[in-house]
Amino acid sequence: MPDAEGHPERSEIELGAVLSALADPLRRTVIRELLRAEDDVERTCTSFGLWESKSTRTHHFRVLRQAGLVRQVDRGNMRGVTLRRADLAARFPGLLELIAGER
Amino acid sequence: MPDAEGHPERSEIELGAVLSALADPLRRTVIRELLRAEDDVERTCTSFGLWESKSTRTHHFRVLRQAGLVRQVDRGNMRGVTLRRADLAARFPGLLELIAGER
Numbered sequence: 001m002p003d004a005e006g007h008p009e010r011s012e013i014e015l016g017a018v019l020s021a022l023a024d025p026l027r028r029t030v031i032r033e034l035l036r037a038e039d040d041v042e043r044t045c046t047s048f049g050l051w052e053s054k055s056t057r058t059h060h061f062r063v064l065r066q067a068g069l070v071r072q073v074d075r076g077n078m079r080g081v082t083l084r085r086a087d088l089a090a091r092f093p094g095l096l097e098l099i100a101g102e103r
Numbered sequence: 104m105p106d107a108e109g110h111p112e113r114s115e116i117e118l119g120a121v122l123s124a125l126a127d128p129l130r131r132t133v134i135r136e137l138l139r140a141e142d143d144v145e146r147t148c149t150s151f152g153l154w155e156s157k158s159t160r161t162h163h164f165r166v167l168r169q170a171g172l173v174r175q176v177d178r179g180n181m182r183g184v185t186l187r188r189a190d191l192a193a194r195f196p197g198l199l200e201l202i203a204g205e206r
Contacts, residue, residue: 015131015201015205016126016127016128016131018124019125019126020126022122023119023122023126023205024119025119028118028119045146073199079181086144092201092204093197093201093204094196094197094198094201095197095201096197097196097197098118098197098201099118101196102118103104103196
């Protein structure tokens with residue numbers, strides 16, 4: 001069962017939700033930036049600079065989180081975001097390479 | 104430039120359009136069935152039995168065609184559909200395996 005913040009467990013991550021989340025170009029940009037960074041690097045949601053409005057940003061990170069692509073952690077006055085690299089690599093081999101390779 | 108029926112050339116196939124097309128579970132079913140068949144097998148659009156209404160079926164095959172996933176050929180009173188296997192394998196290595204492996 002997804003946890004209180006809506007993170008699915010590894011076995012619950014579904015291809016349909018992942019593909020829907022990744023159909024959006026700016027959401028793919030988030031994933032590509034996380035892929036380029038060191039393993040398990042934690043970024044703040046605002047650090048991507050992709051969405052100016054807080055509600056839009058919140059929406060897009062919710063889609064990524066609920067699909068199982070990222071993990072968000074509450075850090076008081078901000079939220080940290082990490083890529084669920086190991087979960088995604090185990091569940092959908094080849095997926096992350098596909099996103100990383102987009103020109 | 105896409106041809107008169109909206110088929111993009113190989114180099115024009117975009118990951119965003121492909122992921123959007125594949126976000127729909129029944130459209131993924133079409134691709135999975137074509138993947139399981141012999142190379143270049145031609146099916147009729149009605150043979151999948153996934154959409155009862157003609158307009159719905161037409162819509163979904165248009166999405167698949169315009170994204171570059173399938174090629175449709177007019178056969179007079181029906182349309183044949185083939186998977187663009189070589190184009191997709193060349194453009195997005197790993198993508199077809201990802202779809203084929205969905206449980």
